[in-house]
Amino acid sequence: MYVEFALQHAWLVPLLPALAFVAIVFLTRPWKMLSAILAVGSMALSCVIATLAAYGIFTNPEYAEKPLVYATRWFSLGMPGMPALQIDVGVQLDPVSAMMMVMVSFISTFIFLYSIGYMDGEDGFSVFFSYLSLFGASMLLLVISSNLLQMFVAWELVGLCSYLLIGFYTHKISAREAAKKAFVTCRVADFGLLLGILSLQIVFGTLNLTELSERIAHFEEFTTFGILTMIAVLVFIGPIGKSGQFPLHVWLPDAMEGPTPVSALIHAATMVVAGVYLVGRTMFLFHEVESAMQLVAVTGAFTALFAATCALTQREIKKILAYSTVSQLGYMMLALGVGSLTASMFHMWTHAFFKALMFLGAGSVLVALHHKADVWEMGGLVKKMPITAWTFVIGGLAIAGIPPFAGFWSKDEILAATFAEGHYVLFAMAAFTAFLTAFYMWRMIFLAFFGKENPDNHPKESPWTMTVPLLVLAIGAIGAGWLGTPWGNVWAEWIYFGHPHHADPNFIVMGLSVVLAVAGIGLAYSMYLKDTEKVKAKAMAEQYSTAYRVLVNKYYIDELYLWFNHALVDGAAKIFYLFDIYIVDGIVNGIGAFAKVSGEGMRVFQTGRLQNYVLIFFIGVLVVAVLMAFVGPSNAVPVIGGVK
Structure with a gap:
């Protein structure tokens, strides 16, 4: 009975620590030990449910071949005459996700317990445990996701939590810089992953893992081998950043600036293993592309x-x-x-x-x-x-x-x-x-x-x-x-x-x-x-x-990136700045300056005073009279009957 309940309610595994995060932020933050107990207890309960669900998976051989999937429609977009974009939110349980559920929840439970002693006396004690709970919930959501968009949402939440926890000691400049470095480095990689996910949706019309595995196995009906290779490479860029693979490994050593329980959580059960897990989850894609x-x-x-x-x-x-x-x-x-x-x-x-x-x-x-x-x-x-x-x-x-x-x-x-x-x-x-x-x-x-x-x-x-x-x-x-x-x-x-x-x-x-x-x-x-x-x-x-x-100096990779940033990124920014100041603003401001100068000149004549206009009229008549006097009547050409 309990096993069947766990299988059908595996969504509780990420939900419980997520609720703990909400409760700590809005209710228990003033009471430090209550916040810690809530965080540890929710993750421990998730571990129990995950273990029961894993027992149900590993005692039923059919789940090794056909995963247990249950989902509901998240949203649907479409236009008349075009196929609708339909995204489900759901749970996919098989031996791989069951193993990961148990591993993440078990390791996280004891890291949370350890944090009570390690963080004793630290400022922001309750906030720290709220971040830990959200971190664990995000990783567990990623593990059991039945489609890539849902997985990507959890993927980004994991990145957000790593940023918050690596930079938890906000009074340390090194911690703040390490958090930014981790966040930016992973965002560069995640852009490639996002392009890969969008390409999968465009080409194959779905992001559900089970449907993708079936369609990619017959990818010739949907696309060419070259396009599939490009998609596989784009998808792999995300794990290169998240799992610290060369050359985007540079953020991981600096992430040690955070509290040690954070380091343990990132390195053992959450952040960095997410990239490996994603590649393993999409092996049906990479298996079709030998070069990938x-x-x-x-x-x-x-x-x-x-x-x-x-x-x-x-x-x-x-x-x-x-x-x-x-x-x-x-x-x-x-x-x-x-x-x-x-x-x-x-x-x-x-x-x-x-x-x-x-x-x-x-x-x-x-x-x-x-x-x-x-x-x-x-x-x-x-x-x-x-x-x-x-x-x-x-x-x-x-x-x-x-x-x-x-x-x-x-x-x-x-x-x-x-x-x-x-x-x-x-x-x-x-x-x-x-x-x-x-x-x-x-x-x-x-x-x-x-x-x-x-x-x-x-x-x-x-x-x-x-x-x-x-x-x-x-x-x-x-x-x-x-x-x-x-x-x-x-x-x-x-x-x-x-x-x-x-x-x-x-x-x-x-x-x-x-x-x-x-x-x-x-x-x-x-x-x-x-x-x-x-x-x-x-x-x-x-x-x-x-x-x-x-x-x-770790092969001076960090120095190389720093030079690249200063010499190329900052240099290009300076060139664009000068172009904007002297070319774009120069043209726009030049037109404005010409209008202003010409307007100032016209103001001399457009005073609005009648006596000024009479004087100008008189001067004009005088000038014409003088010119006529110098030209003389002998130089004038008579006009008779309108013919010269």
């Missing part, structure tokens, strides 16, 4: 490797995690590009647990150290903050790909899928990225939690509202991957595109990934755990100073 699939795969592989190299030299704990997220999102895009929806969604699932865990762990450290973020100034935190430290270690083992932790199974699935499809160059890039990931993550762990203590630091363990979420997420970082083990892969039975993925375990790939992960951790241990080795690491940075500066 290759674009997704190459973009993902390059982004994964590029971001991993950027993380090698970062010093702030949250920025290291931010570049790690960009890299892991690249993995997910790579999996989609090689055609494995299974591997991509699986890694999204496991990544949510260990990345949320590490971000919340980083927040625990920042609170204990009064927001001192440089990992080189930490050290020895494992003794004073054992829960934070050891749960963080679990997250580090998971993201490095050490079995049996969750990240091993999902990352190995991506590597195996890439290798099986014959993308050997992309496989090599992904494998090297796995080595770099283990190295830079454990560089951070060894510097922050182990080694010699910093006598200037006096940390203490965080309160239970912060440590309980860490413990729960640590369990997920250990066990979430067992759903997708190669032996009896339940995950592949349900989450796939086209047909279930039943690839045999590739022990060579598995062994290689483990060797690379262990090698990365071992190298980090040898370079950063002991003080003497830290000196060697610094000496190496000085020896290879050029490469070090390039990596520290």
